[in-house]
Amino acid sequence: MLLGDVFPNFEADSTFGKMKLHDFLGDSWGVLFSHPRDFTPVCTTELGRAAQLSPEFIKRNVKLMALSVDSLEEHHGWSKDIMAYNNAEPGSQFPFPIIADDRRELVERLGMLDPEEKDRSGMPLTARCVFVIGPDKKLKLSILYPATTGRNFDEILRVIDSLQLTAHNRVATPVDWRPGNSVMVPPSIPETEAAALFPAGVYTKDLPSGKKYLRYTPQPNTQQQ
Incomplete structure (x- = not known):
């Protein structure tokens, strides 16, 4: 399976x-x-x-x-x-x-x-x-x-x-995630689309590489995005 x-x-x-x-x-x-x-x-x-x-x-x-x-x-x-x-x-x-x-x-x-x-x-x-x-x-x-x-x-x-x-929202859950915690925005979603999808805001963590792949947003509800 x-x-x-x-x-x-x-x-x-x-x-x-x-x-x-x-x-x-x-x-x-x-x-x-x-x-x-x-x-x-x-x-x-x-x-x-x-x-x-x-x-x-x-x-x-x-x-x-x-x-x-x-x-x-x-x-x-x-x-x-x-x-x-x-x-x-x-x-x-x-x-x-x-x-x-x-x-x-x-x-x-x-x-x-x-x-x-x-x-x-x-x-x-x-x-x-x-x-x-x-x-x-x-x-x-x-x-x-x-x-x-x-x-x-x-x-x-x-x-x-x-x-x-994640079945109803285009997000991923990070390590040790629990309901109510922030979730992650997948790298496949462009910044402009992410801003529209997640009106509560998207936070990007600065990294030494300069790459903007660690993006967080408050947990959305279970309605499909």
Whole structure:
């Protein structure tokens, strides 16, 4: 999968029932992330954090989906453990689907296996992949972590904020950007056009080279420029 590719419209069983990806997403953004195995420590903390942040993803019109090579029955049992880890009320429903891929068909198709991490039978475990899918069903971002390293879901939210902002505005976000911070004007936009596009003003940082490529502007709203 390369950035800009249309994400496969796979069908799969999940804890929310049988799903077809493009139908499930509708006009929403999507985050599909894989984990090595159910009933394991790091994965429990990850899905617990994702469940805690689920309202933040919903506010951004993003649908979460988890996936591993475990069965549907295991997913249902493990999701109760995750909610208990989060100190949720007994009987609370897990907020997003976990896809079952116990035949390993989907993880192989999407390149989600970690050859360095194997289960007791010698089969590769699922890596910690993150795929962000846009409303146009195209891949907007991919991150690949090894099985040994837990992810930061606050960072995934930050990335989505950047992706959604830059999808509708001709800007880029600098290192460590957070919503509300200034953004950068790409070098491809001429100065006269930049002045018209960004009425709040464009600030250029002086550099020893004399080149005017570090240009900043206050964050625009999400309306298309």
